[in-house]
Amino acid sequence: GSTIGTASSTQASTEQDELSQRLAKLRQM
Amino acid sequence: MATPGLPPLPPALKAIQHYLKTATEHEQRDQVVAYYCQLYAMQKGMTIDRKSPDCKHFLVSLMDLLEKKKQQLIDNEAVHNEMVGQAHVENYALKVFLFADNEDRAGRFSKNVVKSFYTAGMLFDVLTNFGELSDDVEKNRKYAKWKAAYIHRCLKNGETPT
Numbered sequence: 001g002s003t004i005g006t007a008s009s010t011q012a013s014t015e016q017d018e019l020s021q022r023l024a025k026l027r028q029m
Numbered sequence: 030m031a032t033p034g035l036p037p038l039p040p041a042l043k044a045i046q047h048y049l050k051t052a053t054e055h056e057q058r059d060q061v062v063a064y065y066c067q068l069y070a071m072q073k074g075m076t077i078d079r080k081s082p083d084c085k086h087f088l089v090s091l092m093d094l095l096e097k098k099k100q101q102l103i104d105n106e107a108v109h110n111e112m113v114g115q116a117h118v119e120n121y122a123l124k125v126f127l128f129a130d131n132e133d134r135a136g137r138f139s140k141n142v143v144k145s146f147y148t149a150g151m152l153f154d155v156l157t158n159f160g161e162l163s164d165d166v167e168k169n170r171k172y173a174k175w176k177a178a179y180i181h182r183c184l185k186n187g188e189t190p191t
Contacts, residue, residue: 019092026095029099
């Protein structure tokens with residue numbers, strides 16, 4: 001259970017970063 | 030009103046609905062204003078909920094739209110240079126605010142005046158895209174929102190605004 005939980009949070013965190021990165025890139029374009 | 034090219038707005042992101050609506054209303058009239066309204070909605074939406082599947086799907090679609098729009102407006106300096114963009118949005122917001130303020134001071138109250146105050150208030154919000162608001166803009170933002178609500182209430186109750 002905890003392993004899945006950790007994997008999910010890591011994935012969610014990476015996806016959040018991607019959205020933030022795209023936003024930062026958009027504003028620099 | 031749904032934004033063309035975007036999935037339906039998830040209920041959790043209702044707070045950004047009016048900024049997206051203002052963007053849609055300005056799509057033909059002023060693409061710079063429309064772009065920065067959507068950018069503001071994007072940033073505000075990200076702070077509300079970007080984890081749940083429906084919100085994430087919506088925000089990714091909005092980001093796709095913004096990226097595409099920025100590419101299409103390649104020659105528009107106000108979109109590619111945020112300092113120019115800030116001046117553009119501020120001038121526009123002030124123009125809408127002054128129209129409503131003049132109507133109000135002349136005693137001409139209508140739904141149009143309410144809408145103009147309301148739109149000006151939201152456009153002053155959009156200016157926070159570019160950093161902290163000046164005291165004057167902050168003052169106008171609060172005044173525009175208060176006036177929109179006040180005149181709306183008076184019209185609804187059949188009272189004359191004072």
